[in-house]
Amino acid sequence: MSNKWLVGVDIGGTTIKIAFVSETGELIKKWEIPTNTSDNGVFITKEIADSIDTEVKQLQETKDKLLAIGLGAPGFIEMETGFIYEAVNIGWKNYHLKEDLETITQLPVMIDNDANVAALGEMWKGAGDGAKDLLCVTLGTGVGGGVISNGQIIHGENGMGGEIGHITSIVEGGAPCNCGRTGCIETIASATGIMRIAQEGLLHHPESRLQAIAIREGVLTAKDVFEAALIGDVYAEQIVEKVTFHLGLVIAGIANTINPKVIVIGGGVSKAGEQLLKPLRTHFNRFTLKRVSEAADFRIATLGNDAGVIGAAWLAKEYARAL
Amino acid sequence: MSNKWLVGVDIGGTTIKIAFVSETGELIKKWEIPTNTSDNGVFITKEIADSIDTEVKQLQETKDKLLAIGLGAPGFIEMETGFIYEAVNIGWKNYHLKEDLETITQLPVMIDNDANVAALGEMWKGAGDGAKDLLCVTLGTGVGGGVISNGQIIHGENGMGGEIGHITSIVEGGAPCNCGRTGCIETIASATGIMRIAQEGLLHHPESRLQAIAIREGVLTAKDVFEAALIGDVYAEQIVEKVTFHLGLVIAGIANTINPKVIVIGGGVSKAGEQLLKPLRTHFNRFTLKRVSEAADFRIATLGNDAGVIGAAWLAKEYARAL
Structure with a gap:
């Protein structure tokens, strides 16, 4: 050196x-x-x-x-x-x-x-901690991904490796995605997706504090949803449950394919920390083989x-x- | 050399x-x-x-x-x-x-x-034709997988890489799988899964020739299903549609992750050839990004x-x- x-x-x-x-x-x-x-x-x-x-x-x-x-x-x-x-x-x-x-x-x-x-x-100096088999999921405006296997980024045949935001999670009747299709995990687990889901059901949930926030602020954010869920708002909890269910399902499919040691969750939504990871792990474990879930450690990105x-x-x- | x-x-x-x-x-x-x-x-x-x-x-x-x-x-x-x-x-x-x-x-x-x-x-001398990014799906008694990326097999953290047969395709109410969970693609697209699906609906389809075959032979095989579909048996066509829908969905998720050049389909069920690949491509294309489906070429395994x-x-x- x-x-x-x-x-x-x-x-x-x-x-x-x-x-x-x-x-x-x-x-x-x-x-x-x-x-x-x-x-x-x-x-x-x-x-x-x-x-x-x-x-x-x-x-x-x-x-x-x-x-x-x-x-x-x-x-x-x-x-x-x-x-x-x-x-x-x-x-x-x-x-x-x-x-x-x-x-x-x-x-x-x-x-x-x-x-x-x-x-x-994240693999080198962050939450990945040197792991040679790593999945990095970024939950921001969209859902991005980076897949490392045998210590190498998976680029694939024409550079589309890791485009995990466009894995279909809702097969019928999913929301439209920027990619032109519907039901991609990006429409559910991105900050934008969480906002959309919260807005869509709002009228049916007058009991939720999210309604007052939406009226006051004119818009709901993913942060509002997680904050409300943290203090027991049932509607907000349902949204977190739905988001982590679909994200867990999609990440499980990837994990059954690449068997990662570490799954790093980054992006703005990851600021929810353990509030996000706890239900995510539960749904993930349901949809993976036992040896796969035993090997996989969920962590929040540390490098920002x-x-x-x-x-x-x-x-x-x-x-x-x-x- | x-x-x-x-x-x-x-x-x-x-x-x-x-x-x-x-x-x-x-x-x-x-x-x-x-x-x-x-x-x-x-x-x-x-x-x-x-x-x-x-x-x-x-x-x-x-x-x-x-x-x-x-x-x-x-x-x-x-x-x-x-x-x-x-x-x-x-x-x-x-x-x-x-x-x-x-x-x-x-x-x-x-x-x-x-x-x-x-x-x-298959990568070296078969249908893979030297492709460095390749997915091999074996449809036999179970559903097996081999994933090659950057020319290397993906083993993952504890050797479970490529266990794609256990990706969940039916989230609620799927059939029990040997792995102890339900709704894995193995329960649908393996020879055993196709047989099971055919048997399950048989009583509701007296018009299907599969019923006569089941009575005569005591059992239905995946081959019976594809043969009946080939000559226009509507029930058999529905089964092929269901199987290729779920398989296309699962392979699409993998392809959005690893962006393969070649997808090789092997195992006993692959003997159905183009009858399998044609609907499989259609469903696959629906669930992948355009650049991903453009890059991916489905082929039947050639090395047997x-x-x-x-x-x-x-x-x-x-x-x-x-x-």
Whole structure:
């Protein structure tokens, strides 16, 4: 092991998180720049490179200190070539991100999907704790997934590995999903899905405190639901039960396939913590083989917003090692 | 590449298939010996070794010709150590198979679960056609699975990877499964499951030719169902529809997770060929993301009973290469 730094980059729709990370995964310095989506994101790559240069100088180091760059980006990515088919939030389409960033920085660059990179971060330094077989489920606006098996991200044939948010959980009569189909687990267990379920039944539950909140705030959040359930609101409890039932069923199907050691739950909804995990485990256990549920440990993600840059740094490390 | 032979061994409850295979996967010689289950299978390992010796001599070669032994066995196996936790049909329990066979034969031995080994065989020389991301589904007495991702079998944390027969497909009111739960896909899409479904509804379908067959033969088989459906028997068509609906749903969930290039369907039920694949594709497509279904090609297994020995030979090759 050298004494060099890895660069982790996590590109989001509004900000780009960048960090220098040691080869053992310690954060040395992290910072953010805004995502410049003007002209379909044509300035972004150069701005990342410039920002890295500036920070290296500020820390009184030279570029020789940097080993490689790992980068997580949203959208459909071909990992081998670092080619972005499409990243809607950024504006990129058919863009050779890896090639461009390598040319500008003169460093090796390795790219993966943001959900995968977050899973790698949790595997390396977060709740995954080094587990070689790990499922990472992100419950945010949507439901994202990263699947690690034999220590490697599962990308699949065309980069769709881990698209677990679109596993069907309600076969008939499910809610419409952004993907164009219905009943995907994303329509149920995302923050958006939980809000929708809460809103839909609200008129039939005048006894629930959620009705007063909805009137007062104009909108219900997943957080409102979990808070109400925590103090015994029956309607809110029913929603939590429904959400964890379907999520447990879907995760059980994945676990019967990949037999993970650790299942990391992240994203905004995961802030509910044990209130979410307890019923989730119960439903999960019902739908898995005993040896599978015995092996699988549910944990809340621990890295929060740092998962992306740390996972990206891991990518950089593995890539540099293979060169 | 040397000019040596690989030995593939496929242990079943009644016979043990053994083959010499070239390093490019061509069968040089294959034969069978009965599985000697007396005294909890204590003689089996020695009998395999002796049989290999005898065949080598018969082919006028010496043992130097053999590179390594790969072996597929039923039951729960720890792949790293080649330790069999339990193989009910054989009688083994807590048995160091790899260690024993290596001591007797003085050859390197690599062991894996029989369903996984069959998947490797189809990947190498069968319907998988070298695909690095492959799902192999065996529809026989039960429903077995082998999942290959990044060219590697997914074993998972305690060897339960690919136990897809026990993914729940009917959440409430499903039939009892051998695993102690209900509604597993094995209760629906195995030969046994198809028979059960056919029998259950038989009294309500006097118009179906399946009733006459059941009376004449005393029992219905999955083959009867597919044959009747082929000539337009409405009840039989409904059964095929139900079976492929649930199988399509379960395989879609797996495909949204691992994004396979090839989905190989094997086992006795797969003899129905396109009659099975056509409705299966339709249901599968309904429950997957478009990019996932576009990438996935359904194929009937082509190696039949040879899949095990050829996959075991592949294991031997990879293992010998890594030594």
